Amino acid sequence: KAKENGKSQMEMYTSDVDSQTTKRFLLENRMRKALDNKELILNYQTIVDMKTNEVTGVEALIRWNSPEQGLISPLDFIPIAEETGLIIPIGTWVLKEACLQNKKWIDKGFKPVPISVNISPKQLEQEGFVQTVTTILEETDLSPSFLCLEITESMAIKNVKNSINILRELGKSGVQIAIDDFGTGYSSLAMLKHLPITNIKIDKSFVRDMDDDMDNAAIVRAIISMANSLELTVTAEGVEKAAQRDILKEENCTYAQGFYFSRPIVAEKTEHYLLRS
Numbered sequence: 001k002a003k004e005n006g007k008s009q010m011e012m013y014t015s016d017v018d019s020q021t022t023k024r025f026l027l028e029n030r031m032r033k034a035l036d037n038k039e040l041i042l043n044y045q046t047i048v049d050m051k052t053n054e055v056t057g058v059e060a061l062i063r064w065n066s067p068e069q070g071l072i073s074p075l076d077f078i079p080i081a082e083e084t085g086l087i088i089p090i091g092t093w094v095l096k097e098a099c100l101q102n103k104k105w106i107d108k109g110f111k112p113v114p115i116s117v118n119i120s121p122k123q124l125e126q127e128g129f130v131q132t133v134t135t136i137l138e139e140t141d142l143s144p145s146f147l148c149l150e151i152t153e154s155m156a157i158k159n160v161k162n163s164i165n166i167l168r169e170l171g172k173s174g175v176q177i178a179i180d181d182f183g184t185g186y187s188s189l190a191m192l193k194h195l196p197i198t199n200i201k202i203d204k205s206f207v208r209d210m211d212d213d214m215d216n217a218a219i220v221r222a223i224i225s226m227a228n229s230l231e232l233t234v235t236a237e238g239v240e241k242a243a244q245r246d247i248l249k250e251e252n253c254t255y256a257q258g259f260y261f262s263r264p265i266v267a268e269k270t271e272h273y274l275l276r277s
């Protein structure tokens, strides 16, 4: 009897932790199956040239369509995928799927544009990442210049030396590299010089209020002018209004992306936005 009591007390004590762990465990198991069951899909969002208004790129964004939980945002499952290591097979799948899709579009006669793929730090640090990318490009027969890897600022400076070397190797192979969410991390501006990047993406938190928040507008202006001086192209994320687009255009921002131009949508719908070459 005493033993039973002891046990139930123990259970009470750990029940919170247990349910958390169970939730995680369930989610992890579902995620594992999600890949096999084709519950993961890619949406695509266009990137627009500010001067010509033409689509100059497309970003692949993952979605999880879970039969148990419905549509799950990457913000909710990518962190768990990173913790559990599942980001490696998921990330490889995303890369392959995005390259396949881009090759299909090019073969269908659309104007070739790079496809942007978000890369998690775990992937970059994974041994053989350069080989993974190279193999996928070979298998899908996509030219490296039509792939752009998006690395978030905070991760690009973690493990600096190693990351720079990997990015350099990829850059040499012709793959484009963009710094995502720029302004939210803490990389020094001097660092940018040493990173083999071609594009900077201004985080949407600065773009969001730039039409009525002077500070955000100033930050956006500063990033654009810095990028221009470094001869890097610059993309504003999260453009939702004409007013934002107008300011960005005036400030010589190279590209823009956001709901104002197009939401992330499935591949077939994206074709309406792509230009015939």
Ligand code: C2E
Pocket: 045, 060, 061, 062, 073, 074, 075, 078, 091, 094, 118, 119, 120, 150, 180, 181, 204, 237, 238, 239, 240, 257, 258, 259, 260, 264
């Ligand atoms: P991100 O790479 O910065 O992607 C841009 C996010 O902003 C996307 O959110 C997109 O839907 C959203 N967005 C685009 N335009 C607008 C706008 O005008 N207004 C607002 N409010 N939001 C806009 P999403 O698709 O939920 O993705 C969130 C983040 O999840 C991404 O941020 C990226 O860091 C990560 N992610 C998405 N797909 C992948 C993937 O395949 N692999 C990895 N490792 N991370 C991914």
Ligand code: MG
Pocket: 059, 118, 150, 180
């Ligand atoms: Mg991105």
Ligand code: MG
Pocket: 118, 119, 150, 151, 152, 180, 181
């Ligand atoms: Mg990102």
Ligand code: MG
Pocket: 180, 181, 201, 203, 204, 237
């Ligand atoms: Mg971003």
